[in-house]
Amino acid sequence: MSSWLDYTINGLIVGNVYALVAVGLALIFGVSRLINFAQGSIYLVGAYIGWVAVVQLHTPLPLTIIVVALAAALVGLIIERFGLRPLQNSVRIAPLLATIGISFVLDQLVMLTFSPNPRALPSQLPDVRFQIGGGTIGPLDLLIAGVGLTSALLLFAFLRYSKLGWAVRATAQDRDAAMQMGVDVNRVNQAVFGIAAALGGVSGLLVGMYYNQIDTAMSLQATLKGVVAEVVGGAGNVPGAVIGSLLLGLVESYGVAVFGTSYRNLFAFLLLVVVLVLRPNGLFASARQAPPEPLTGTFIAPSRPVRIPRWALLVVLGVFAILPLLPVSLYVLQTLINAWLLGMLALSLTLVAGTIGQVSLGHAALLAIGAYTSALLSLNFSVPVGLAIIGGGLTSAALGTALISPSFRLRGHYVSIATLAIGEIVSLVILNWEGVTRGPIGVSGIPPLSLFGYELISPTSIYWFSFAVMVVLALLQARLLGSHLGRSFRAIRDDDVAARAYGLSLNRYKSLAFIFGGFAAGISGGIAAHLYSYINHETFNTQQSILALTVVILGGLGNVVGAVVGSVALVGLPEVFRIAAEYRILIYGIVLLLLVRFRPQGLLGTI
């Protein structure tokens, strides 16, 4: 049993590492009001460049750090120049989606280059521990502390004394005024992305050395931790980000000391949710700030939906309905079953992200809740499968809405962070609540789909079942959009301040949107559980959330037909072109980026 001092030192060291990520996020948020979801990917890239330098090129440690910093900075500059600068004048949702897409592309590129297997990243430092009081400290701890302090000092000097640093601070304070005074905002952005990326890359290197292990899952964790630290400190507040990081490191370290390692991430996300609820502007922001300037309906791209004649829809529907009767292969049917399941998830997300403007990045959690509920109801209580699936939908609607409700007061990017965190919390609870969810072993032997006592085993019957359920959900959603709730949801998305001034309660309508959307996602998860017959905490992961988001953007935000078309396209086209599974996520990421850049309203237009 290590002493408390050890846990404190560990917490501060880890906090130092988080600070390197969080400071970059804070700088970027300061000048461009953007939470850079690709920050963790740069951290990942830094770790792997470090691995190449250390293991293959045998560079000495100081050179390794410099190489990593420069290479990561280059990646940052490329992201800024080609990923974000073209989106400067577009709607607010565009850069948010772009950084998500960039993050997936970078992660996949690293994974394809280096394989997803973990690698050892030796620290190049002597393995000795110095005794301090009741605890010990090693050279690597000192190095991390040193790098943290040095970067903080350099950054402070840069912001305080250099001309470009002044420009950064001026831009952060008032972008328009800075531009009018002749500040080259593009150069400021470049500088900030370069610095943020260099810090992020070095952070990845140090973490890799600290644990002597790197793998591709580091990216998402780093983004989440960095964002948590940054938001805790107050978005855009650089010193706040450092303090938030140290706090997060300590909370985690003490939490692990008391409850054990498997809960490590839970503390970070609980801290985030608590801060977002109690002090959405961060711990160090003054409690009451000037109300934000009015922003007039520019969250999503204005567009007119493509009108599809009713007869055309009916014909297509009819063709898909009789498809199993035609001479098609089982493979086609199976692919389409996947498309219909994804379609239900996309319907849910297009309502939540598109219609009411809450871009959820943790939507797979709703699948997981539905799947576990349905599986456990049928296994433990012998509930008939059909009813169990409906139970899954209802539980997902209720639980999902309850979990997300703390974020109803948040806007834009914060909603995405909160949903991402809540998604992680759900998956961690599933992993750790062994009494109910069977923990890491997962749930096996889930009974197959059945309806009124008849088992649906043949692909044809499963096809019809999933198709019918999806069509019913789509029709219900279309009917919802045509009601007063449809316009109320869209009004809240376009301008929540004006919506409130006309009597629309945000809590009420966001809840209703999540209830309806949660039901569809829960049904999808429930059906999936009975199809797969085995599920665990990783069955429904962030990749699915991102896939669903890409589908929704592809089809057009809020567009019911678009969600279904997008699902068929993103599930079907990779099959048609026989793209290997490992390249698919990369392609989804690229599709997302291209859409945001060239057709932000999607194929069928925003509704």
Next chain:
Amino acid sequence: MAIAQAAPLLSVRGLTRRFGGLTAVDAIDLDLAKGELVSIIGPNGAGKTTLFNLVTGLDRPDAGNVSFEGQDVTGLSPETLAAEGIARTFQLGRVFGNLSVMDNVLIGAHTRLRAVKPAVPLIGPLLELGLALLRPANVKAEEERLREEVKVILSRFGERLLPRIEQPAYSLSYANRRRVEIARALALKPRLLLLDEPTAGMNPTETAEMQALVAELKAEGLTILLIEHKLEMVMRLSDRVIVMDEGKKIAEGAGEQVRTDPKVIEAYLGHGLSGAADQRESAA
């Protein structure tokens, strides 16, 4: 002009709002009788819009109180105040860009939905969801009635909006968006209407139309609080004028009386009395 001394519709006492070191609204008193039209004028940054935000619940005061129809409504949410019958338009024009003109104005009538929003505690929202999906006859009838009402409201603007009723608001001209905002406010059937620079950015013809419309609303008995820079319009329409500068009320009274008040002239000094303010407004 008789000012009803009986219980005023809106009564504001000592209303104060500070942003850091700046006192945007400083101990403002204000009474508004039923059917009265009071204008608030003052240089940019005088705190007029902040005062509106405080009265409509979008911002909360640091001190003072607001009462509406004799009830203390200080710090209530904008949703609640909308349901009480307070409607407003916004300085920079906040229409719902992706919604059609019809839907924008229907949102204005949201607080008047009854059939589809049963006032049942706890399960009310779920009933609302169910009714929205099922749409029984009374829900359909209510929706139909409101749609007809919207058309009547839009016909107040002649042929400006009616032909564009199904067009998304983002495709409208600036002046038309302002009109949609006012139509949306009227759909609430307000008992108190707050207009924040309804003619900002409008040309003289459009301004004259808007002035006629506001006069019409006043003649119909609507109580109106108006922020406006175009002094000619203010003088013609207002029962009383309140002048704000640096958060404080510096003058109050009939239009002509206020116009010649030395304090008011001083506040505007260097800007010219009306012309410069208009220009700056249209530049913004």
